Amino acid sequence: MTAAGPVNAVDALVLATADDEMMMGHNWSEWICVAPFLEEDLAVCSIGQDELGHAHALYSLLTDDVDRLALRRSPADYRCSWLCELATPEWEDALARHFLYDMAEELRWLALAEADPDRLGGLAAQARREERYHRTHAVSMVERLADPDAASRTRLVTAIDRLVPLAAAQFEDLPAAYPHYRSTVDSVLDGLGHTVGWPDEPPTDQGRTGARSGHFDELHGRLNAVVDLDPTATW
Amino acid sequence: MKVYEVFLKKAGKDPFVHAGSFEASDDELAAVLARESYARRGEGQEMWLVARDHLVEVDVELLADNADKPHRRNDGTLVAEHRRHQRDP
Numbered sequence: 482m483t484a485a486g487p488v489n490a491v492d493a494l495v496l497a498t499a500d501d502e503m504m505m506g507h508n509w510s511e512w513i514c515v516a517p518f519l520e521e522d523l524a525v526c527s528i529g530q531d532e533l534g535h536a537h538a539l540y541s542l543l544t545d546d547v548d549r550l551a552l553r554r555s556p557a558d559y560r561c562s563w564l565c566e567l568a569t570p571e572w573e574d575a576l577a578r579h580f581l582y583d584m585a586e587e588l589r590w591l592a593l594a595e596a597d598p599d600r601l602g603g604l605a606a607q608a609r610r611e612e613r614y615h616r617t618h619a620v621s622m623v624e625r626l627a628d629p630d631a632a633s634r635t636r637l638v639t640a641i642d643r644l645v646p647l648a649a650a651q652f653e654d655l656p657a658a659y660p661h662y663r664s665t666v667d668s669v670l671d672g673l674g675h676t677v678g679w680p681d682e683p684p685t686d687q688g689r690t691g692a693r694s695g696h697f698d699e700l701h702g703r704l705n706a707v708v709d710l711d712p713t714a715t716w
Numbered sequence: 717m718k719v720y721e722v723f724l725k726k727a728g729k730d731p732f733v734h735a736g737s738f739e740a741s742d743d744e745l746a747a748v749l750a751r752e753s754y755a756r757r758g759e760g761q762e763m764w765l766v767a768r769d770h771l772v773e774v775d776v777e778l779l780a781d782n783a784d785k786p787h788r789r790n791d792g793t794l795v796a797e798h799r800r801h802q803r804d805p
Binding site: 518519520521523524527614617618621622625 | 738739
Protein backbone atom coordinates (compact mmCIF):
# COMPACT_ATOMS: atom_id res chain seq x y z
CA MET A 482 0.00 0.00 0.00
CA THR A 483 1.36 3.39 -0.97
CA ALA A 484 -0.12 6.86 -0.83
CA ALA A 485 -1.27 6.28 -4.40
CA GLY A 486 -3.21 3.15 -3.41
CA PRO A 487 -2.78 -0.61 -3.43
CA VAL A 488 0.41 -1.85 -5.07
CA ASN A 489 -0.97 -5.06 -6.60
CA ALA A 490 -4.15 -6.90 -7.51
CA VAL A 491 -4.35 -8.82 -4.24
CA ASP A 492 -4.01 -5.66 -2.17
CA ALA A 493 -6.66 -4.04 -4.34
CA LEU A 494 -9.01 -6.94 -3.55
CA VAL A 495 -8.13 -6.66 0.15
CA LEU A 496 -8.87 -2.92 0.15
CA ALA A 497 -12.17 -3.27 -1.70
CA THR A 498 -13.32 -6.03 0.65
CA ALA A 499 -12.19 -4.05 3.70
CA ASP A 500 -14.13 -1.00 2.50
CA ASP A 501 -17.24 -3.13 1.90
CA GLU A 502 -16.95 -4.60 5.40
CA MET A 503 -16.36 -1.20 6.96
CA MET A 504 -19.44 0.33 5.35
CA MET A 505 -21.63 -2.69 6.11
CA GLY A 506 -20.45 -2.71 9.72
CA HIS A 507 -21.29 0.94 10.05
CA ASN A 508 -24.63 0.54 8.29
CA TRP A 509 -25.67 -2.13 10.76
CA SER A 510 -24.60 0.06 13.68
CA GLU A 511 -27.24 2.57 12.56
CA TRP A 512 -29.95 -0.05 13.20
CA ILE A 513 -29.04 -0.46 16.87
CA CYS A 514 -32.21 0.00 18.95
CA VAL A 515 -34.42 0.54 15.87
CA ALA A 516 -34.50 -2.90 14.24
CA PRO A 517 -38.02 -4.39 14.04
CA PHE A 518 -37.75 -6.53 17.17
CA LEU A 519 -35.27 -7.00 19.99
CA GLU A 520 -33.81 -10.36 18.96
CA GLU A 521 -33.26 -9.09 15.42
CA ASP A 522 -31.69 -5.92 16.77
CA LEU A 523 -29.14 -7.98 18.72
CA ALA A 524 -28.44 -10.22 15.72
CA VAL A 525 -27.80 -7.47 13.19
CA CYS A 526 -25.71 -5.30 15.49
CA SER A 527 -23.51 -8.25 16.28
CA ILE A 528 -23.24 -9.08 12.57
CA GLY A 529 -22.16 -5.48 12.06
CA GLN A 530 -19.57 -5.87 14.79
CA ASP A 531 -18.20 -8.94 13.00
CA GLU A 532 -17.94 -6.95 9.76
CA LEU A 533 -16.04 -4.13 11.43
CA GLY A 534 -13.67 -6.71 12.87
CA HIS A 535 -13.06 -8.12 9.41
CA ALA A 536 -12.51 -4.61 8.02
CA HIS A 537 -9.97 -3.90 10.76
CA ALA A 538 -8.11 -7.15 10.11
CA LEU A 539 -7.96 -6.47 6.36
CA TYR A 540 -6.90 -2.82 6.75
CA SER A 541 -4.17 -4.01 9.12
CA LEU A 542 -2.64 -5.97 6.26
CA LEU A 543 -2.23 -2.71 4.34
CA THR A 544 -1.27 -0.14 6.95
CA ASP A 545 -0.18 0.48 10.54
CA ASP A 546 -2.65 3.37 10.80
CA VAL A 547 -6.00 1.63 10.38
CA ASP A 548 -8.12 4.58 11.50
CA ARG A 549 -6.54 6.87 8.97
CA LEU A 550 -6.96 4.40 6.12
CA ALA A 551 -10.51 3.52 7.13
CA LEU A 552 -11.81 7.04 7.69
CA ARG A 553 -9.63 9.78 6.25
CA ARG A 554 -9.23 8.96 2.57
CA SER A 555 -10.75 11.18 -0.06
CA PRO A 556 -13.91 9.68 -1.60
CA ALA A 557 -12.26 8.63 -4.88
CA ASP A 558 -9.76 6.49 -2.94
CA TYR A 559 -12.46 4.23 -1.50
CA ARG A 560 -13.23 0.96 -3.29
CA CYS A 561 -16.45 -0.16 -1.60
CA SER A 562 -19.30 -1.19 -3.88
CA TRP A 563 -22.22 1.20 -4.28
CA LEU A 564 -24.37 -1.50 -2.70
CA CYS A 565 -22.50 -1.02 0.58
CA GLU A 566 -22.68 2.77 0.62
CA LEU A 567 -26.39 2.89 -0.16
CA ALA A 568 -28.56 4.54 2.49
CA THR A 569 -31.29 2.09 3.52
CA PRO A 570 -33.74 3.82 5.84
CA GLU A 571 -36.33 1.10 5.08
CA TRP A 572 -35.91 -2.29 6.72
CA GLU A 573 -36.69 -4.25 3.55
CA ASP A 574 -33.80 -2.50 1.78
CA ALA A 575 -31.43 -3.22 4.65
CA LEU A 576 -32.51 -6.87 4.64
CA ALA A 577 -32.32 -7.22 0.84
CA ARG A 578 -28.81 -5.78 0.93
CA HIS A 579 -27.85 -8.06 3.83
CA PHE A 580 -28.87 -11.05 1.74
CA LEU A 581 -27.25 -9.87 -1.51
CA TYR A 582 -24.08 -8.74 0.26
CA ASP A 583 -23.45 -11.73 2.50
CA MET A 584 -24.05 -14.20 -0.33
CA ALA A 585 -21.33 -12.34 -2.25
CA GLU A 586 -18.97 -12.06 0.67
CA GLU A 587 -18.42 -15.79 0.92
CA LEU A 588 -17.05 -15.72 -2.64
CA ARG A 589 -14.81 -12.74 -1.91
CA TRP A 590 -13.24 -14.49 1.08
CA LEU A 591 -12.69 -17.61 -0.99
CA ALA A 592 -11.02 -15.48 -3.67
CA LEU A 593 -8.84 -13.74 -1.09
CA ALA A 594 -7.73 -17.04 0.44
CA GLU A 595 -6.94 -18.41 -2.98
CA ALA A 596 -5.07 -15.27 -4.09
CA ASP A 597 -2.61 -15.35 -1.19
CA PRO A 598 -3.04 -18.40 1.07
CA ASP A 599 -0.09 -17.53 3.31
CA ARG A 600 -1.19 -14.01 4.13
CA LEU A 601 -4.96 -14.38 3.90
CA GLY A 602 -5.79 -18.05 4.41
CA GLY A 603 -6.05 -17.96 8.21
CA LEU A 604 -8.02 -14.73 8.30
CA ALA A 605 -10.36 -15.95 5.58
CA ALA A 606 -11.02 -19.19 7.44
CA GLN A 607 -11.91 -17.31 10.61
CA ALA A 608 -14.05 -14.78 8.78
CA ARG A 609 -15.90 -17.48 6.84
CA ARG A 610 -16.84 -19.18 10.09
CA GLU A 611 -18.56 -15.96 11.17
CA GLU A 612 -19.94 -15.26 7.71
CA ARG A 613 -21.68 -18.63 7.72
CA TYR A 614 -23.88 -17.30 10.49
CA HIS A 615 -24.49 -14.06 8.59
CA ARG A 616 -25.68 -16.03 5.57
CA THR A 617 -27.84 -18.34 7.65
CA HIS A 618 -29.42 -15.31 9.27
CA ALA A 619 -29.98 -13.49 5.97
CA VAL A 620 -31.44 -16.52 4.21
CA SER A 621 -33.67 -17.35 7.19
CA MET A 622 -35.13 -13.86 7.19
CA VAL A 623 -35.58 -13.75 3.41
CA GLU A 624 -37.24 -17.16 3.36
CA ARG A 625 -39.79 -15.99 5.89
CA LEU A 626 -40.44 -12.44 4.75
CA ALA A 627 -40.46 -13.23 1.01
CA ASP A 628 -42.58 -16.33 1.46
CA PRO A 629 -45.47 -16.28 -1.03
CA ASP A 630 -47.95 -16.20 1.86
CA ALA A 631 -46.19 -13.45 3.81
CA ALA A 632 -47.67 -9.95 3.86
CA SER A 633 -44.12 -8.61 3.55
CA ARG A 634 -43.33 -10.48 0.32
CA THR A 635 -44.02 -7.65 -2.12
CA ARG A 636 -41.93 -5.17 -0.18
CA LEU A 637 -38.97 -7.49 0.17
CA VAL A 638 -38.87 -8.87 -3.39
CA THR A 639 -39.30 -5.34 -4.75
CA ALA A 640 -36.29 -4.28 -2.70
CA ILE A 641 -34.28 -7.27 -3.91
CA ASP A 642 -35.18 -6.50 -7.53
CA ARG A 643 -34.16 -2.88 -7.07
CA LEU A 644 -30.78 -3.83 -5.57
CA VAL A 645 -29.85 -6.64 -7.96
CA PRO A 646 -27.91 -4.39 -10.39
CA LEU A 647 -25.87 -2.99 -7.50
CA ALA A 648 -25.35 -6.51 -6.17
CA ALA A 649 -24.02 -7.59 -9.56
CA ALA A 650 -21.64 -4.62 -9.62
CA GLN A 651 -19.92 -5.98 -6.50
CA PHE A 652 -18.23 -8.39 -8.90
CA GLU A 653 -16.63 -5.83 -11.18
CA ASP A 654 -13.27 -6.74 -9.64
CA LEU A 655 -14.11 -10.45 -9.37
CA PRO A 656 -15.97 -11.32 -12.59
CA ALA A 657 -14.97 -14.99 -12.50
CA ALA A 658 -17.12 -15.48 -9.39
CA TYR A 659 -20.18 -13.68 -10.81
CA PRO A 660 -21.89 -16.74 -12.38
CA HIS A 661 -21.50 -18.68 -9.12
CA TYR A 662 -22.92 -15.72 -7.20
CA ARG A 663 -25.97 -15.53 -9.41
CA SER A 664 -26.66 -19.22 -9.01
CA THR A 665 -26.38 -19.16 -5.21
CA VAL A 666 -28.74 -16.19 -4.94
CA ASP A 667 -31.09 -17.75 -7.50
CA SER A 668 -31.18 -21.03 -5.59
CA VAL A 669 -32.67 -19.24 -2.57
CA LEU A 670 -35.09 -17.12 -4.61
CA ASP A 671 -36.17 -20.06 -6.79
CA GLY A 672 -37.43 -21.75 -3.65
CA LEU A 673 -39.61 -18.69 -3.04
CA GLY A 674 -40.93 -18.60 -6.59
CA HIS A 675 -39.12 -15.39 -7.49
CA THR A 676 -36.86 -14.71 -10.45
CA VAL A 677 -34.58 -11.69 -10.71
CA GLY A 678 -33.20 -10.10 -13.87
CA TRP A 679 -29.42 -10.24 -13.65
CA PRO A 680 -27.25 -8.16 -15.95
CA ASP A 681 -25.17 -10.46 -18.17
CA GLU A 682 -21.95 -8.94 -16.83
CA PRO A 683 -21.25 -7.02 -13.61
CA PRO A 684 -21.92 -3.31 -14.21
CA THR A 685 -18.73 -1.23 -14.12
CA ASP A 686 -17.77 1.96 -12.31
CA GLN A 687 -20.11 1.36 -9.39
CA GLY A 688 -17.55 1.57 -6.64
CA ARG A 689 -14.51 -0.54 -7.42
CA THR A 690 -12.84 2.09 -9.58
CA GLY A 691 -13.33 4.98 -7.19
CA ALA A 692 -16.46 6.51 -8.71
CA ARG A 693 -18.77 7.24 -5.80
CA SER A 694 -22.55 7.13 -5.63
CA GLY A 695 -24.65 10.03 -4.38
CA HIS A 696 -24.95 8.29 -1.01
CA PHE A 697 -21.25 8.26 -0.22
CA ASP A 698 -20.58 11.77 1.03
CA GLU A 699 -23.25 11.69 3.70
CA LEU A 700 -22.12 8.26 4.90
CA HIS A 701 -18.47 9.33 4.93
CA GLY A 702 -19.45 12.47 6.82
CA ARG A 703 -21.24 10.45 9.50
CA LEU A 704 -18.24 8.13 9.82
CA ASN A 705 -15.99 11.14 10.37
CA ALA A 706 -18.35 13.24 12.46
CA VAL A 707 -16.42 12.74 15.70
CA VAL A 708 -12.92 12.87 14.23
CA ASP A 709 -13.80 16.08 12.42
CA LEU A 710 -14.43 17.77 15.76
CA ASP A 711 -10.67 17.67 16.30
CA PRO A 712 -8.67 15.93 13.57
CA THR A 713 -5.40 16.36 15.48
CA ALA A 714 -6.59 14.66 18.67
CA THR A 715 -4.98 11.41 19.77
CA TRP A 716 -7.55 8.71 20.54
CA MET B 717 -44.35 -14.74 17.29
CA LYS B 718 -43.82 -17.46 19.85
CA VAL B 719 -41.95 -17.34 23.13
CA TYR B 720 -39.04 -19.73 23.55
CA GLU B 721 -37.38 -20.66 26.84
CA VAL B 722 -33.59 -20.98 26.66
CA PHE B 723 -31.57 -23.58 28.56
CA LEU B 724 -27.78 -23.53 28.49
CA LYS B 725 -25.27 -26.14 29.55
CA LYS B 726 -21.63 -25.35 30.18
CA ALA B 727 -18.94 -27.86 29.32
CA GLY B 728 -18.48 -30.64 31.90
CA LYS B 729 -20.97 -32.09 34.33
CA ASP B 730 -23.15 -29.03 34.95
CA PRO B 731 -26.78 -29.58 34.05
CA PHE B 732 -28.82 -27.46 31.64
CA VAL B 733 -29.91 -24.29 33.40
CA HIS B 734 -32.67 -21.90 32.43
CA ALA B 735 -31.11 -18.75 30.97
CA GLY B 736 -34.11 -16.69 29.90
CA SER B 737 -36.57 -16.40 27.06
CA PHE B 738 -37.04 -14.62 23.74
CA GLU B 739 -39.39 -14.34 20.79
CA ALA B 740 -39.17 -15.87 17.32
CA SER B 741 -41.66 -16.77 14.62
CA ASP B 742 -40.81 -20.49 14.48
CA ASP B 743 -38.35 -23.14 15.66
CA GLU B 744 -35.83 -22.67 12.87
CA LEU B 745 -35.62 -18.90 13.24
CA ALA B 746 -35.45 -19.35 17.01
CA ALA B 747 -32.35 -21.49 16.52
CA VAL B 748 -30.80 -18.77 14.35
CA LEU B 749 -31.53 -15.91 16.75
CA ALA B 750 -30.86 -17.65 20.07
CA ARG B 751 -27.10 -17.45 19.80
CA GLU B 752 -26.98 -13.68 19.53
CA SER B 753 -29.31 -13.21 22.47
CA TYR B 754 -27.91 -15.83 24.85
CA ALA B 755 -24.65 -17.46 23.81
CA ARG B 756 -22.52 -14.87 22.07
CA ARG B 757 -19.96 -14.78 24.85
CA GLY B 758 -19.45 -18.46 25.50
CA GLU B 759 -22.23 -18.65 28.09
CA GLY B 760 -22.88 -22.26 27.15
CA GLN B 761 -21.60 -25.10 25.06
CA GLU B 762 -25.00 -26.66 24.42
CA MET B 763 -28.43 -25.07 24.17
CA TRP B 764 -32.01 -26.29 24.35
CA LEU B 765 -34.87 -24.16 23.15
CA VAL B 766 -38.36 -25.05 24.31
CA ALA B 767 -41.45 -23.35 22.97
CA ARG B 768 -43.31 -22.05 26.01
CA ASP B 769 -46.49 -23.67 24.64
CA HIS B 770 -44.85 -27.04 25.19
CA LEU B 771 -44.02 -26.51 28.85
CA VAL B 772 -46.16 -28.30 31.41
CA GLU B 773 -46.89 -25.80 34.15
CA VAL B 774 -47.65 -27.27 37.56
CA ASP B 775 -50.47 -25.87 39.68
CA VAL B 776 -48.88 -23.80 42.45
CA GLU B 777 -51.39 -25.30 44.91
CA LEU B 778 -49.72 -28.66 44.42
CA LEU B 779 -46.36 -27.17 45.35
CA ALA B 780 -47.48 -25.47 48.56
CA ASP B 781 -46.10 -26.73 51.87
CA ASN B 782 -48.20 -28.81 54.17
CA ALA B 783 -48.36 -26.43 57.09
CA ASP B 784 -48.29 -29.17 59.78
CA LYS B 785 -45.27 -31.11 58.50
CA PRO B 786 -42.16 -29.02 59.26
CA HIS B 787 -40.05 -32.23 59.50
CA ARG B 788 -40.22 -32.48 55.72
CA ARG B 789 -38.17 -29.32 55.48
CA ASN B 790 -34.59 -30.49 55.37
CA ASP B 791 -33.07 -27.14 56.19
CA GLY B 792 -31.21 -28.47 59.26
CA THR B 793 -32.76 -26.18 61.86
CA LEU B 794 -34.23 -29.00 63.94
CA VAL B 795 -30.95 -30.95 63.96
CA ALA B 796 -28.94 -27.83 64.77
CA GLU B 797 -31.21 -27.03 67.67
CA HIS B 798 -30.98 -30.61 68.97
CA ARG B 799 -27.15 -30.61 68.80
CA ARG B 800 -26.92 -27.23 70.47
CA HIS B 801 -29.05 -28.59 73.30
CA GLN B 802 -26.85 -31.71 73.63
CA ARG B 803 -23.69 -29.64 73.70
CA ASP B 804 -24.95 -26.97 76.08
CA PRO B 805 -27.89 -28.42 78.08
